[in-house]
Amino acid sequence: MKDFFEEVFEGIGKEEIRELKKLFEDVTFQKDQIIVKEDEYGEEIYILKKGYALVTKRGNVLAELTVGDIIGEMSFHGAARSATVVPVEETILAKSDGKAFYKLLSEHPKIAICLLKTVSSRLRKIDYKVVEKALQEERLAILGKLGSTIIHDLKSPLSAIKGYANILEGAEENEKLKKYAKSISKSVDFTFGMIEDILEFGRDTTTLDIRMVNISQFFREVIELFGEGTDNKEIEIKILPCDGLYFELDRFKMKRVFLNLMKNAREAIEKKGKIEIGAEKTKSGIKLFVRDNGVGMPPGVACRIFEPFFTHGKRGTGLGMTVVRKIIDDLKGEIKIESAKGKGTTFNILLKNKPDMIKI
Numbered sequence: 001m002k003d004f005f006e007e008v009f010e011g012i013g014k015e016e017i018r019e020l021k022k023l024f025e026d027v028t029f030q031k032d033q034i035i036v037k038e039d040e041y042g043e044e045i046y047i048l049k050k051g052y053a054l055v056t057k058r059g060n061v062l063a064e065l066t067v068g069d070i071i072g073e074m075s076f077h078g079a080a081r082s083a084t085v086v087p088v089e090e091t092i093l094a095k096s097d098g099k100a101f102y103k104l105l106s107e108h109p110k111i112a113i114c115l116l117k118t119v120s121s122r123l124r125k126i127d128y129k130v131v132e133k134a135l136q137e138e139r140l141a142i143l144g145k146l147g148s149t150i151i152h153d154l155k156s157p158l159s160a161i162k163g164y165a166n167i168l169e170g171a172e173e174n175e176k177l178k179k180y181a182k183s184i185s186k187s188v189d190f191t192f193g194m195i196e197d198i199l200e201f202g203r204d205t206t207t208l209d210i211r212m213v214n215i216s217q218f219f220r221e222v223i224e225l226f227g228e229g230t231d232n233k234e235i236e237i238k239i240l241p242c243d244g245l246y247f248e249l250d251r252f253k254m255k256r257v258f259l260n261l262m263k264n265a266r267e268a269i270e271k272k273g274k275i276e277i278g279a280e281k282t283k284s285g286i287k288l289f290v291r292d293n294g295v296g297m298p299p300g301v302a303c304r305i306f307e308p309f310f311t312h313g314k315r316g317t318g319l320g321m322t323v324v325r326k327i328i329d330d331l332k333g334e335i336k337i338e339s340a341k342g343k344g345t346t347f348n349i350l351l352k353n354k355p356d357m358i359k360i
Contacts, residue, residue: 051087209251
């Protein structure tokens with residue numbers, strides 16, 4: 001059975017493999033610990049031995065790296081790294097000093113040719129994904145131009161349907177018809193939610209309406225809007241204590257954020273569970289969070305959840321979590337995920353304050 005280096009550098013002899021192994025040592029990186037960083041200098045070469053990592057540039061995911069992929073450009077002119085590589089789980093890599101690696105390549109041309117083949121294969125895969133991403137962005141631009149007009153026109157008939165359904169639900173004595181009316185009303189609410197996600201996806205930052213908000217009152221409004229949205233599951237929704245906490249934010253947009261995060265939490269709970277929302281003051285601003293004790297997310301889902309149209313088998317547009325990320329970006333904030341399969345998920349939103357923005 002071939003060992004790791006024989007599989008990565010297939011086609012070179014035993015002697016070259018022995019020389020190659022001398023240059024590498026195993027290093028371990030934890031989840032989210034940066035391996036190489038965009039615009040920083042470095043000569044180290046890594047080969048991924050165990051785990052899973054993402055290549056990102058300016059926050060956008062360019063490629064996924066798996067076992068056998070080589071990390072780190074060989075900079076002959078002192079150029080900085082062109083992208084960032086971050087593991088999404090504990091990852092083991094073989095690490096080599098760049099200068100020693102260059103020396104080995106000059107002394108053993110077979111290794112250099114083999115390395116060229118390996119890197120070329122990886123670049124082809126990345127190029128394909130970059131092209132697909134560009135095509136997707138072009139389709140999104142077309143959708144944005146057409147969708148806004150069409151979706152606005154849908155709102156009027158949907159409002160009429162919901163109005164008549166509410167009248168039937170409140171006045172009709174026939175329990176079966178009342179049940180149907182309630183189902184129609186819930187379906188319209190679901191459709192309105194998708195419409196708002198699509199419209200928000202196309203809005204720019206000029207639509208922000210920043211005002212001082214009582215956070216505790218804001219959470220109560222969110223839960224009231226969430227209403228009976230538990231899909232017949234036994235779910236406890238709890239606001240953790242944050243009385244007297246105020247912060248400047250866009251109330252309407254942040255409601256969309258929390259409604260989408262709570263819907264995500266609801267879907268993660270199978271039959272019975274708990275959703276907690278809360279906020280706390282930080283040194284630089286405020287942290288708001290949504291926490292559930294549902295099934296949790298594997299790393300491959302957690303790292304893609306903010307991508308447009310990524311649904312992970314759930315119904316809807318696949319834009320809900322993309323809208324969450326967009327709104328937080330518009331507010332110059334950060335959103336971070338803490339999740340483990342079988343242990344639930346927490347979404348932490350970090351917003352920075354301006355002078356006198358926060359008070360207790």
